[in-house]
Structures are given as C-alpha cells and as structure tokens.
Amino acid sequence: MSADEVSRTFSAFADPTRRAILAMPSRGEATVNDIVAPDAMSLPAVSKHLHVLAKSRHD
Template sequence: MKQATDPLSRVFSALADPTRRGILDRLSQGESTVGELTTPFGMSQPAISQHLRVLEDAGLITRTRQAQYRICAARPEGLSEADDWVSRHREIWTGRLDRLEETITGLTTD
C-alpha cells in the first residue's frame, strides 16, 4: 500500500493504530521520555520509537533532546485539520439524516 503523503491522511493513518492513540493519551497528561513511554506498552524502545516517528511525521508530537533523554510532547494543534474535516462531514451527514427523518415522518403521517 502506498504511504500517505498529505497531512490529513498522515494524521488519520497515525491515529489508526491503538498503540499510537495510547501514546497520545499518555502525552496529553504531560511530557514524557521515550523510556517512560516504553514501560506501559510492554514494547521495546525501538518499537516505541517507530510509533513516535509516525506520530511526529503526522505533526501530532514533538521530540526534543535533553542531555541523554528524548522528551516527547503532544501537539494538540496537529489534530486541528482532522477535527475540521470530521466536523464538516458530521454537519453534512447530520443534515442528510435530518432530511431523511423529515421525509420518513412525512410518509408515515399521510
């Protein structure tokens, strides 16, 4: 499968994995080192680093170096484009479902 290159696809692709969503949940509580992120997921540090790379490429986290530690932090603004897309589509489908309900109600009251 071809790797997504547009920002919105990268965000949705990153969020498709439950481990990456778990990492984001953890980082929503505050910064963490890679080592601290490894423990709750029962994965090796290289495996967590791969997940972190995907999240960073999608613009959902930042990684910085402090001495020998790599510090990870969530970037909530990275979700804004996905949130906008979901909101637009929610409005469209809510409107369509409301019109369908009106049509069905009109048919059953005749």
C-alpha cells in the same frame, strides 16, 4: 491541508498504541522509558511510533 496530509494524520491516529502515546502527556510528562513500560514495547518500536506521529504533524 492536502488529502495526503489528512490521510497521513488519520493513519497515524488509527493505531491504538499511538493514541495511547498521545494520551500520556495528559497524565504528566513522560519519558521514552515511561512509554515503553505499559506494553513492554522495545525502544526501537517506540521510536517508530514516535516517527509516524512526527510525520503526521502539520505546521
């Protein structure tokens, strides 16, 4: 794993909203609407957070 990959991962996890999104599956399956509801976030905002999390993923 390169330093850039590590930095990207830590950067993605540094945001409290993204950490909350990551914690949701521990409470059961969640739809995008379930993610939007707690913070009254817009769908585009959730999409951006999910994109950042997806980019931080390592195969």
